[in-house]
Amino acid sequence: MKIKRLVVILVVLIFSTVGLFATIEVPESVSAKLYARIGEYLEHGFNNGTSLYNSSIEVYNAFGTTPPSFKYGYRTNANSGGFSINMTVGDFINQDTAGTVKIKAVNSSKAIVSHGTGTNVYEIFRFTSTGLERSDETTITIRPFLTYTTGDVDITNTPISSDKTVGGDGTNAGAPEGLYLATVTLSISSAT
């Protein structure tokens, strides 16, 4: 009996000491993970020849032989989602007295995405994120009615009268004299 107890004790002691002298496992390599975030940005505005993405500009002599134009663009590094840039074109309004000169046409050096039927709203750009920095620019030309021809319609496809043009048609009166101002607004919205 004493011998059996001695054997059991010895076996227990042997298993215990084997655990004490086991090998320490060390990972083969050690690495550290570093996290950094680049913020998203989106800029848009007008190229005035000196700097890009200006929020406002002014163009003069809009009733001259060369129709008024301006350069507009955007830059972004958005990594997800998309957006549209829409342009709303207002009529020329007399700043001195009652009078309006309507818009005959709107042109862009880059293809216009869409023009809402019967509206003065044009989709200029549509952006879908690529994960890379993207920029684009187009030249917009606004053409007011300088003269009148029977049957003329404006950009909303609405018939106009001669007094909504600069010079009429020689027989019918044009718009009254004075300083005229048209406001064109570009805004960004989520792409649908």
Next chain:
Amino acid sequence: MKKLFYLISLLLLCFTLSAVENTLPKATVRLYGQIEPVETKIIVKNEVGEELEGPNLALDFDFPATSEWTVTRKLYFYYSSHLASSATGKLTFSVSNLENEGQNTLPTTVSLVPASTFSTYVDGTSFITSFLSGYQEEVEIGELILRVQKNASDVFPSGTYTGSFSINYTDGP
């Protein structure tokens, strides 16, 4: 606690990014154009529709060889303009009698007939005209009738008779 802090921070960052395009300011361009005024121009035409200007504004009278006669000559007046708002102007006429070197005088009378009583009225020897706003091309003002009359009892030697005719324009009634 740290995990909760990081989670809240991440959520706030996501909301901030999504709000960027909604708060992005609009870009605006202002286009300016000028329609210049056109000075009001008074146009004078004779009975055959010829426009008379400056030195050409002369009228010839051929008097018949009868004991009595009445000779009339007509001038027609128009205006062209491009005004921001309507305005009023006054055309005043002054005609002298026809005289020869012997100082014989052929009396001359003037009468005015407005083209439209809505826009023009007569005040003595003047047209008072309302000029419409906007571009206007040769809008009628009225006609002036010069009349020279000889009665049978009048005796006028033959010869050349001359007179003067003037038109004066002023703004306002």
